[in-house]
Amino acid sequence: MLDISDFKPVTLDDRNFFKSFYERFPIQHSDNTFTNMVCWNDYAQYEYYTNNDALVISSTIENKTSFRGPFGIYDDNLLKEVLKLAKKTNHPLAYQIFDEETKARILALYPDINLSSDRDYYDYVYKTDILSKLPGKKFLNIRKHINSFKKRCNYTTEPMTSESVQDVIDFFFKWCEWKECKKNPIMNYEKNATIYSVKHFEQLGLCGLLLKNENEISAISIYEELNKDTIVIHYEKGLPDCEGNYKVINNEVARLVSGKYDYINRESDLGIDGLRIAKMRYYPEFFAKVYNIDANDIPEI
Numbered sequence: 001m002l003d004i005s006d007f008k009p010v011t012l013d014d015r016n017f018f019k020s021f022y023e024r025f026p027i028q029h030s031d032n033t034f035t036n037m038v039c040w041n042d043y044a045q046y047e048y049y050t051n052n053d054a055l056v057i058s059s060t061i062e063n064k065t066s067f068r069g070p071f072g073i074y075d076d077n078l079l080k081e082v083l084k085l086a087k088k089t090n091h092p093l094a095y096q097i098f099d100e101e102t103k104a105r106i107l108a109l110y111p112d113i114n115l116s117s118d119r120d121y122y123d124y125v126y127k128t129d130i131l132s133k134l135p136g137k138k139f140l141n142i143r144k145h146i147n148s149f150k151k152r153c154n155y156t157t158e159p160m161t162s163e164s165v166q167d168v169i170d171f172f173f174k175w176c177e178w179k180e181c182k183k184n185p186i187m188n189y190e191k192n193a194t195i196y197s198v199k200h201f202e203q204l205g206l207c208g209l210l211l212k213n214e215n216e217i218s219a220i221s222i223y224e225e226l227n228k229d230t231i232v233i234h235y236e237k238g239l240p241d242c243e244g245n246y247k248v249i250n251n252e253v254a255r256l257v258s259g260k261y262d263y264i265n266r267e268s269d270l271g272i273d274g275l276r277i278a279k280m281r282y283y284p285e286f287f288a289k290v291y292n293i294d295a296n297d298i299p300e301i
Contacts, residue, residue, distance in 0.1 A: 001081065001084075002049065002056075002078070002081035002082065002084070002085060003085075004058070004065075004085060006049050007047035007048060007049045007056075007058055008047060008048065008049075009041070009045070009046070009047050010034070010037045010038055010041060010046040010047060010048055010057075011038065012038055012200060012203060014034070014038075014048075015034055015038075015203065015204065015205075017050075018034035019034070019205070021050075021055055021071075021072065022034070022227075024053075024072070025053075025055075025071055025072040025073075026226075026227035026228065027071070027098070027099070027226065027227065028098070028099055028123075028226075028227070028230075028265075028288045029098040029099065029123050029288040029290065030123050030226065030232045030234070030265055030267045030268075030288075031098060031121070031123075031290075032057065032068070032071070032098055033224070033226065033232060033234075034204070035197060035204050035206065035224060035234060036193075036234065037057070037059075038196075038204070039193040039194075039196045039197045039204075039234075040189065040193045042189065042192060042193075043061065043186075043189040043193070044059040044060065044061050045059060045060040045061070046058070046059050047059075047060075051078075052073065053072045053073040053074075054069070054070040054071070054072050054073060054074040054078055055069055055070060055071045055072050056068070056069040056070050056071075056078075056082050057069055057071075064089065064091045064093070065089050065091065066086070066089070066091060066093045066094055066095065066096050067082050067085055067086045067094065067095050067096070068095070068096045068097070068098060068102075069082060069102070070082060071099075071102075076105070076109060079102075079105060079106070079109070080109070080301050082095070083095060083106075083293075083298050083301055084301050086293070086295060086298055087295050087298040087300075087301070088295070089295050090295050090296075091294075091295050092292070092294045092295070093292050093294075094292075094293060094294060094295035094298065095292070095293040095295075095298065096118075096290060096291070096292055096293075097115065097290065097291040097292075097293070098288070098290055100289075103115065103291060106293075110299055113293065113297060113298070113299065114293070114294065114297040115291040115292070115293060116291065116292045116293075116294070117289065117290075117291055118290040118291065118292050119271075120268065120269065120270055120271035121268045121270070121290040122268055122269075122287040122288065122289050122290060123232075123265050123266070123267055123268055123287060123288035124265070124266045124267070124268070124269070124279045124282075124284040124287065125230070125263050125264070125265050125266075125284055125285055125286050125287065125288055126263065126264050126266065126282055126283070126284050126285055127262065127263060127264075127285045128254055128257060128258050128261055128262055128263060128264050129258060129262075130282075130283070130285075131250065131251065131254035131264055131282065132251065132254035132255045132258040134146075134251065138283065142247055142281065142282075145243070145244040145247050146244060146247050146248055146251060148243075148244055149242060149243065149244030149245065149247070149248050150248075152242065153213045153214075153218070153242040153244075153245075154213060154214050155211060155212060155213050155218065155242070155245075155248070156211075156212045156215075157209055157210065157211055157212070157252050158209075158210050158212065159207070159208065159209060159210070160198075160201065160207070160208025160209065160210055160220070160222070162202060164210065165198055165199065165201070167217060168198050168208070168210070168217065168220060169195055169198055169199070171217040171220060171237075171239070172191060172194050172195055172198070172237065173191075174239060175237050175238075175239060176188075176191045178239065178240065194222075194235050194237075197222060197234065197235065198222070201222070204224070205224055205225075206222055206223070206224045206234070207222070207223055207224060208220060208221065208222045208223070209221045209223075209249065209252060209253050209256060211238075211245055211248060211249045211252065213241055213242045213245070216241070217239075218238060218239055218241050218242055218245045219236070219237065219238035219239070219245040219246060219248070219249040220235070220236070220237055220238075220249065221233055221235070221236045221249050221250070221252075221253045222234050222235040222236075223253065223257075225261070226265055229261060229262045229263055230261055230262070230263040230264065230265050231257055231261050231263075231264055231265070232264075232265040232266075232267065233253065233264065233265065233266050233267065234267070236249060236250065236266075250282075263285065265288065266279060266282075268290075
């Protein structure tokens with residue numbers, strides 16, 4: 001019988017395991033990436049269980065644990081064991097679904113179970129070709145902002161390297177001072193997660209693009225391969241030194257990876273109105289959806 005004691009913490013040393021597993025069993029949602037788990041560990045306390053090419057993940061936030069999976073090769077018995085653990089949590093987010101295959105398996109076993117759609121955590125997925133070219137009338141205003149930026153700002157782009165790590169960390173501290181991260185616990189966790197990713201970007205296999213204005217970092221994008229068709233943008237930040245830098249870094253990354261990847265996953269909007277409006281302006285191709293199951297809605301198994 002599966003028990004919470006069977007799980008072990010996700011650490012940086014687990015990178016090779018997750019890389020190998022996800023190469024065999026690709027994922028669609030950013031929340032399950034090894035990078036997000038290890039970088040946000042101080043906040044979410046990720047743990048995992050693996051057996052016979054099956055993977056189960058748990059996360060604990062403010063002493064409330066939720067489960068997801070199994071991913072990979074698994075059978076209904078293991079899924080039932082995970083749901084049993086989830087039921088014990090008494091948590092509204094006891095079990096989370098990040099792919100349509102798991103959703104179908106659960107509904108096949110329990111057709112009447114209540115699944116609640118979690119729009120705030122839908123990942124936005126765009127066609128790379130669209131983000132790189134921004135064609136047609138619907139992108140006219142975005143193109144105008146980009147052209148205005150290029151006329152007003154003396155900018156260059158360059159990849160993030162081991163030599164630029166400290167400059168990038170300094171940039172994030174500036175960004176956090178501007179955004180007053182200390183007043184917002186989640187933003188403070190995000191700062192810590194971002195800096196962790198920068199300090200370990202080679203170990204994590206991350207890529208980064210720097211947008212510089214007058215030779216100072218104005219914006220940055222940190223990303224990686226999510227699957228063979230898709231990259232995921234983990235962090236995209238800009239300072240208020242030259243308006244339009246967010247649109248430019250977005251476009252520059254899309255142009256950089258165009259021809260290599262068909263899609264760009266730009267993660268979720270977390271239910272933040274301004275962020276949702278900004279992401280919808282780019283017309284996502286589709287969403288990587290999320291569903292939750294309340295512990296009280298899980299049947300006795």
